[in-house]
Amino acid sequence: MTNELHREVARRRTFAIISHPDAGKTTLTEKLLLYGGAIHLAGSVKAKRARRHATSDWMELEKERGISVTSSVLQFSYRDHSVNLLDTPGHQDFSEDTYRTLAAADAAVMLIDAAKGVEPQTKKLFKVCRLRGIPIFTFVNKLDRYGREPLELMNELEHVLGIRSYPMNWPIGMGPDFRGVYDRQARVVHVFSTEGSHGESEVSERSVAIDSDEIKTVLTETELAKLHEEIELLDIGGDEFTREKSDAGQLTPMFFGSAMTNFGVRPFLDAFLDLAPAPTSRLTTQGPREPTHPKFAGFVFKIQANMDPAHRDRIAFMRVVSGRYVKGMSAFHSRLGKDVRLAKPSQFMAAERTSIEDAWPGDVIGLFDPGLYRIGDTLAEGTGVEFEGVPRFSPEFFAVVRSRDPLRRKQMEKGLEQLSEEGTVQIFQQLQMGMKDPIVGVVGALQFEVLQYRLEHEYGAKIALDRLPFSHARWVVGANFDPKAFDWEGNRQTVQDRDGLPLVLFRDDWALQHAEDKHPELKFVSEAPQLRQATPLASGG
Numbered sequence: 441m442t443n444e445l446h447r448e449v450a451r452r453r454t455f456a457i458i459s460h461p462d463a464g465k466t467t468l469t470e471k472l473l474l475y476g477g478a479i480h481l482a483g484s485v486k487a488k489r490a491r492r493h494a495t496s497d498w499m500e501l502e503k504e505r506g507i508s509v510t511s512s513v514l515q516f517s518y519r520d521h522s523v524n525l526l527d528t529p530g531h532q533d534f535s536e537d538t539y540r541t542l543a544a545a546d547a548a549v550m551l552i553d554a555a556k557g558v559e560p561q562t563k564k565l566f567k568v569c570r571l572r573g574i575p576i577f578t579f580v581n582k583l584d585r586y587g588r589e590p591l592e593l594m595n596e597l598e599h600v601l602g603i604r605s606y607p608m609n610w611p612i613g614m615g616p617d618f619r620g621v622y623d624r625q626a627r628v629v630h631v632f633s634t635e636g637s638h639g640e641s642e643v644s645e646r647s648v649a650i651d652s653d654e655i656k657t658v659l660t661e662t663e664l665a666k667l668h669e670e671i672e673l674l675d676i677g678g679d680e681f682t683r684e685k686s687d688a689g690q691l692t693p694m695f696f697g698s699a700m701t702n703f704g705v706r707p708f709l710d711a712f713l714d715l716a717p718a719p720t721s722r723l724t725t726q727g728p729r730e731p732t733h734p735k736f737a738g739f740v741f742k743i744q745a746n747m748d749p750a751h752r753d754r755i756a757f758m759r760v761v762s763g764r765y766v767k768g769m770s771a772f773h774s775r776l777g778k779d780v781r782l783a784k785p786s787q788f789m790a791a792e793r794t795s796i797e798d799a800w801p802g803d804v805i806g807l808f809d810p811g812l813y814r815i816g817d818t819l820a821e822g823t824g825v826e827f828e829g830v831p832r833f834s835p836e837f838f839a840v841v842r843s844r845d846p847l848r849r850k851q852m853e854k855g856l857e858q859l860s861e862e863g864t865v866q867i868f869q870q871l872q873m874g875m876k877d878p879i880v881g882v883v884g885a886l887q888f889e890v891l892q893y894r895l896e897h898e899y900g901a902k903i904a905l906d907r908l909p910f911s912h913a914r915w916v917v918g919a920n921f922d923p924k925a926f927d928w929e930g931n932r933q934t935v936q937d938r939d940g941l942p943l944v945l946f947r948d949d950w951a952l953q954h955a956e957d958k959h960p961e962l963k964f965v966s967e968a969p970q971l972r973q974a975t976p977l978a979s980g981g
């Protein structure tokens with residue numbers, strides 16, 4: 441078992457692709473899957489295009505709008521590796537879910553459209569990866585079209601994101617003049633050809649050594665001279681590549697290609713699998729838990745309710761951190777303080793995938809959830825293990841929720857409770873007398889629509905949302921905070937979260953700054969403090 445465990449850990453890679461919508465994530469994912477005959481492991485796995493025609497009617501909103509609202513996990517094998525790709529929603533407006541998926545990843549691939557460079561959503565997701573200190577690999581896409589100069593893109597990564605890059609390969613031309621990429625380590629040019637490239641199979645791959653005579657049949661003299669010049673510039677002026685810097689997320693290995701024509705995807709995948717880390721240890725309240733620890737342990741990072749509206753079901757997505765998961769096993773649920781049987785995934789899942797008998801560190805399992813799990817829960821063989829919580833992110837859009845049918849208020853509350861456990865929204869209670877309607881906060885404004893839609897279709901509760909003028913939520917840390925005296929009409933309002941922790945909603949940067957200046961004794965933090973460090977308000981406020 442120990443040898444088997446070591447082997448299974450060593451061959452696993454678990455990562456997520458971060459990008460702005462339209463950079464080509466769906467396309468790149470499809471191409472990656474070409475190389476590895478995908479096995480559906482957990483959740484909805486259909487590519488965006490396929491999903492438009494999906495017969496399953498869960499997440500109707502998603503279908504109607506042709507967008508991907510939820511994230512899923514897919515597993516494929518390639519070479520001797522078992523790869524877990526955690527999908528993150530691709531739409532402009534995204535939720536906390538997107539952020540939390542990154543908590544389950546060991547590395548990220550940052551996909552950039554060569555013409556657009558670093559875009560807003562990439563920036564937000566990058567920040568989360570940075571916080572976690574995971575390695576980030578960059579794939580610059582759409583070289584078959586005109587885009588920015590590669591050196592300019594490297595500059596942008598440094599100035600906008602604050603990360604230095606190391607081009608593993610270098611593009612030769614772009615758009616109609618795109619000739620291919622030069623592999624700096626192997627010193628060969630992978631020649632671009634569009635022949636047969638739009639089909640389902642991979643394109644013919646031709647590589648020519650840069651020092652060979654044959655190179656003259658591929659590149660013109662001018663092209664070759666320019667390539668030599670640029671490579672020299674990189675060799676002399678660029679960073680040196682080290683595994684340490686890449687592992688720490690301080691230097692991003694950079695690749696160029698074109699996902700649509702399937703060019704540069706295989707070399708990228710090969711290098712990625714060599715350089716990306718195997719499953720890493722995770723912090724518990726008692727110190728790090730190594731993946732090769734013989735006892736099973738994992739944490740829940742995402743909950744998805746009502747995947748099949750015909751059956752009231754919830755799936756908890758658990759990332760295995762150590763040891764081996766065996767189908768049907770029991771584990772200690774640290775928050776509940778009792779053993780639970782890790783029940784097999786629901787029917788819906790079973791139809792989508794080959795049933796799993798076991799899983800190893802890095803893998804993600806969808807567990808049937810009869811209401812037992814919350815995001816951040818630890819499940820482990822034996823007691824005494826508790827992973828550090830999955831962070832909750834500060835919402836940026838707020839609204840008061842009112843039930844449009846007083847007789848269905850209970851359903852609305854149940855729905856809100858479940859959707860907040862799932863992470864679709866965060867729920868806050870107002871503190872003033874008589875203000876009973878809850879406030880919801882979301883990370884992306886689309887989540888309001890999702891909330892309204894799902895409450896109506898899944899819980900039969902029609903709601904009205906009154907948008908509030910706030911844009912920041914900050915948990916308050918510090919003694920002598922008096923929530924009753926803190927409100928300031930229109931500029932700030934005190935509320936409390938599910939755990940009774942106080943937060944202040946601020947209208948804008950100015951209002952926040954003003955409070956910070958006037959109240960140096962208080963700290964306004966954008967991530968929920970761990971419960972043990974904060975003081976809940978007396979219940980009811």
Ligand code: G4P
Nearest residue numbers: 461462463464465466467530581582584585698699700701
């Ligand atoms: P996303 O998931 O990141 O949102 O992007 P997606 O893969 O759906 O790609 C967005 C658009 O960019 C698609 O075009 C896709 O074909 C195109 N694209 C992706 N990779 C490349 C590439 O390497 N080169 C070029 N030239 N285009 C690329 P679309 O017209 O919106 O959709 P479709 O009609 O092709 O499906």
